[in-house]
Amino acid sequence: MAAVPRARWELPLVGSALALAWRGGPARLHAFVHERHRRLGAVFRQRLGPVEGVFVADAGAMRALFALEGPRPRGMLPPAWLLYNGLRGARRGLFFMDGEEWFQNRSIMNKLILRTNNMETIVPACDIVVSDLIERWRSSCGKELPALDDELYLWSLEVMVSILVGPKYREHRAELVPAMKHISSVVRAIFEHTSRLSLLPPQLAYALGLAPWKDFEAAVDETLASANAFVENLLSLRHVNGSGLLSRMLAEGLDLKTIQRIVADFILAAGDTTVYTLQWALYELARNPQLQDELYEQSLLVNSAKELSELPLAKWTLRETLRLYPVAIFLSRYLPEECELAGYKIDAGTLVILSLYTSGRDAKNFAEAERFWPARWARGGAGAGAYAGVAAPFASIPFALGSRSCIGRRVAEAQLALTIAQLMKNFRMEIVNTNPIELTLRMIAVPSEPLQLKLTSR
Numbered sequence: 095m096a097a098v099p100r101a102r103w104e105l106p107l108v109g110s111a112l113a114l115a116w117r118g119g120p121a122r123l124h125a126f127v128h129e130r131h132r133r134l135g136a137v138f139r140q141r142l143g144p145v146e147g148v149f150v151a152d153a154g155a156m157r158a159l160f161a162l163e164g165p166r167p168r169g170m171l172p173p174a175w176l177l178y179n180g181l182r183g184a185r186r187g188l189f190f191m192d193g194e195e196w197f198q199n200r201s202i203m204n205k206l207i208l209r210t211n212n213m214e215t216i217v218p219a220c221d222i223v224v225s226d227l228i229e230r231w232r233s234s235c236g237k238e239l240p241a242l243d244d245e246l247y248l249w250s251l252e253v254m255v256s257i258l259v260g261p262k263y264r265e266h267r268a269e270l271v272p273a274m275k276h277i278s279s280v281v282r283a284i285f286e287h288t289s290r291l292s293l294l295p296p297q298l299a300y301a302l303g304l305a306p307w308k309d310f311e312a313a314v315d316e317t318l319a320s321a322n323a324f325v326e327n328l329l330s331l332r333h334v335n336g337s338g339l340l341s342r343m344l345a346e347g348l349d350l351k352t353i354q355r356i357v358a359d360f361i362l363a364a365g366d367t368t369v370y371t372l373q374w375a376l377y378e379l380a381r382n383p384q385l386q387d388e389l390y391e392q393s394l395l396v397n398s399a400k401e402l403s404e405l406p407l408a409k410w411t412l413r414e415t416l417r418l419y420p421v422a423i424f425l426s427r428y429l430p431e432e433c434e435l436a437g438y439k440i441d442a443g444t445l446v447i448l449s450l451y452t453s454g455r456d457a458k459n460f461a462e463a464e465r466f467w468p469a470r471w472a473r474g475g476a477g478a479g480a481y482a483g484v485a486a487p488f489a490s491i492p493f494a495l496g497s498r499s500c501i502g503r504r505v506a507e508a509q510l511a512l513t514i515a516q517l518m519k520n521f522r523m524e525i526v527n528t529n530p531i532e533l534t535l536r537m538i539a540v541p542s543e544p545l546q547l548k549l550t551s552r
């Protein structure tokens with residue numbers, strides 16, 4: 095079997111890190127890797143500073159990797175978080191942890207939020223929050239939407255809290271808003287500081303007492319402390335003993351500390367991912383009035399939140415958004431055993447990094463790959479179950495696959511499809527930015543400048 099091609103001109107210790115710095119640094123890593131795939135193929139080996147891995151953009155190999163990962167998959171953990179958890183002795187709920195405790199928590203939470211039978215409670219909880227957002231945005235019609243990031247971080251957290259509290263969430267909203275605004279602002283601050291830290295080794299920033307490390311540490315301390323206090327407060331609410339997620343976690347026998355850790359991880363994982371995915375969807379919609387009209391017309395044919403969240407065109411719009419802008423651009427796994435991927439032998443213990451940006455934009459996998467074309471996801475291509483414009487659906491796996499895949503996937507899909515459908519049912523949307531917006535990597539895929547949107551009423 096052939097050896098995996100290696101990036102050329104790699105320097106000792108730093109590998110290709112200087113070449114990356116020359117081509118725009120970590121913010122352009124996706125484009126750098128994309129170019130290397132173009133030159134070296136769907137599988138190549140590269141060192142970037144301390145990290146050496148095999149980059150893979152082949153749909154078949156990506157799918158095969160998850161079949162091989164074993165029951166306790168391990169991926170690369172972000173160094174800043176590893177350092178923080180080590181220094182504080184912080185125990186987590188799901189994120190950045192391995193072993194038995196992760197497995198136990200994950201098994202319980204899979205049952206409570208990942209299985210499809212939970213949609214009956216997830217969709218109404220999303221509906222409360224999305225309806226409120228629509229009403230707030232109605233008053234901004236005709237001018238640029240103010241403080242889009244603040245609004246969306248709050249929307250994202252509110253969905254989580256509404257799911258935790260259950261059907262009576264609205265009765266408590268007013269008393270919860272100040273704490274939710276605080277938590278969403280510190281979650282956002284973590285994201286800002288983590289991006290700054292991706293430019294220098296966290297160990298060094300910590301040892302030198304540099305501001306990016308201190309800011310990151312303070313924001314994580316504050317988020318975890320506020321989330322813990324917030325969960326205690328939620329548990330004391332009059333209405334929480336109902337069908338909300340918190341009650342169901344208690345019924346599974348989870349203790350307060352474990353619930354606090356899991357909820358804190360949900361809050362951290364849900365924030366940036368849903369906020370920026372929605373921004374990319376709105377960016378593409380704002381540039382595509384015809385698609386807006388189609389969504390508007392289709393949304394008029396249905397009424398309930400359930401039907402809106404299942405509107406095929408809204409779901410395809412989300413899928414297409416995540417194909418072109420997968421918020422988590424690289425997924426990783428350490429190979430538990432030696433295997434063959436796309437015709438190459440890869441040793442046990444190797445770090446395999448999946449390049450979702452490249453696989454999602456490959457013309458082999460998607461017809462007119464660079465075009466935003468949601469209806470490509472309609473069934474009706476040649477062959478049983480085939481899609482109209484998709485040759486390799488496994489080339490777009492934004493939530494990953496397997497036992498460690500995104501546990502919030504059902505929540506994210508319902509919340510985003512419903513928000514897209516409701517916004518299109520109520521508004522027309524234009525983009526105010528005059529510069530072209532590019533994908534920039536700041537831990538996740540974000541727009542190169544803040545998105546400016548203007549709504550008009552339908």
Ligand code: HEM
Nearest residue numbers: 188360363364367368371422493494498499500501502506
């Ligand atoms: C568009 C939105 C989202 C995307 C694209 C996304 C994507 C991902 C990805 C790629 C992973 C890593 C999977 C792996 O390595 O196999 C992940 C993990 C995770 N996600 Fe999401 N996510 C999203 C929204 C959410 C939401 C709304 C929640 C909370 C309800 C959430 C909770 C988590 C948690 C807790 C993990 C860690 C799971 C574990 O390690 O067992 N995510 N997500």
